Amino acid sequence: MLDGEQLSYIVSQACRHYQFSKAIRQRAWVEIDHQALADNIRALKGILAPQTALMAVVKADAYGHGAIKVAETVLRAGATWLAIATLGEGVELREAGITAPILVLGATNTTEEIEAIAHWDLQPTLCTLAQVKLFDQTAAKLGKILPVHLKIDTGMSRLGTRWEEALPFVSAAHAASNLNIASIYSHFATADEPDPSTLNQQHQRFQEAIANFQQHGIPIPKLHISNSAATLHSTALHYDLVRIGLSIYGVYPAPHLAAQVSLRPVLQVKARITQIKTLPPNTGVSYGHRFKTSAPTKIAVVGIGYADGVPRRLSNQLKVLVNGIFAPQVGAITMDQIMLDVTHLPAVQVGDVVTLIGHETKEQLTVDQWANQLGTISWEILCGFKHRLPRINL
Incomplete structure (x- = not known):
């Protein structure tokens, strides 16, 4: 028979599970459209060179989309490799039962890490x-x-041995009795820029390095150099694999590459209105009173903030969708909440869904818009949505 303490614990856990499951869409959440994700994989495979396989980059929890579910979807849709940045990310996928080959993009330098890689x-x-x-x-x-x-640095100046010094490195790996060279690869630094000069220079360096290895009798394994932008730039850069991250999530790495393939955004960010009040003129809103009403103003409080990944620097710049109509965010964005001016929305009420990233009717808000406003990149925006926002897999 259970004692009082055990019974209390069981009841509290049951209540916690019930409350979480009921509350999953009550404050704020992220929706992941797996049909769009699968469609993006198929669309990208459609532009690849015939010999090229698709490696889906699912590091950083699949750019905030949820690594396990994303990995399962992209593999069903035709990706054959996965790429992650850390050992922990790889272990998470293996523990979930994923058996596809997984490339660890980050460097590992200890025997303990190597043992984990082997295991x-x-x-x-x-x-x-x-x-x-x-x-x-x-x-x-x-x-x-x-x-x-084996990673060759052709101009990114990050990981890898520089291309002109790579022969001893690759020769040693080829001679090693207990290593099998699965691929040689590099990474572009400027593939998303309209001027291809640096990209072309890096590609030439990669080709020269590979030719040098061949001249010294080293068998050439799989080769890969393309990220999302390079994949969209030219099939001449596809080689045996392409490593696609951003674009599988329906975001283009640069506007001038958008015409190459049709992609759909996978992620939407939504929250609910938790309170509505009408303020008189000349009333300050939020910390610092950086916004003051100029007339009677209806303010809606929404349960999402910078602790969820809504950058505070978007304060008084952000716009959202409420019932398909744009509404401006006003005042400083706070840790857990934002305020909207909904004076022009007479039917708005507590519980209404607010779309911060995503689409309603014919209107759309994108991570690119946030990135442009902040002077940053879409990758950072996607990776910024924190895990206290439940992921809803559609």
């Missing part, structure tokens, strides 16, 4: 000669042959 059947990126030696030694102790991907 979870992940495929690491090697960037230096020191890594080659450590991976080979550790793999020998484990009694395994590890598939590895």
Whole structure:
């Protein structure tokens, strides 16, 4: 028989589960359109060179879309590889039962990390000669042959051995008894810019490095260099794999690339109105009173704020959709709430859904609009929506 403390715990947990399940759309949430996600994968595959496979980048919790569900959807739709940034992200996918090959884009430098890579059947990126030696030694102790991907720095100046110094690095990996080179790859720094000069220079460096490896008798494995922007730029950059992140989520890496393929946004951000009040003229709204009413003004309070990923710098700039009609956000955005001027919406009421990112009727609000207002990039906006916003998979 349960004692009082055990019974209290069980009841509290049951109530907590009930409250969460009932409240999932009561404050604020993110909706993920998996049909749009699958359609984007198919559309992108349709523009790839015939020999090219699609690697879906699902790092950073699939850019805030939910890595496990996204991975399942993109693999069903035709992606054959996944890419993540950290070991923890890879382990999460493996624990969820995902068996597709997973490339770890980040660098790993300890025996403990290598042991985890081997245990979870992940495929690491090697960037230096020191890594080659450590991976080979550790793999020998484990009694395994590890598939590895070699990164060449052609101008990003981030991870990888510089292209003109890469021959000893790649030769050592080829000679290592316990390593199998699964691919050689690089990464573009400016593929989303209209001027292709730097992209072309990086591509030439990549080609020169590969030719140098061939001249020294090194078998050439799979090659890949294209991110979303480069994939849309030219099929000449597709090689054996393309690594597509942003575009699978329905966002174009640059306006001039939008004509290459038709994509649909996957993510929408919504919240509910929690209170409505009418304020007299010359009344300050929110912290600092950076907005004051000039006439009687109907204010709606909405249950979402900067702790959820709505940047405070959008204060007094943000617009949202309420019942298909645009409404301006006024006053400073606070941690958990924003305020709207809904004077022009006579039928608005507590409980109405507010769309911050997404579409209603013929109107649409996009992450690109937020990014442009803030002078940042869409990637940052997508990754900023915090996990206290439940993900609703449609």
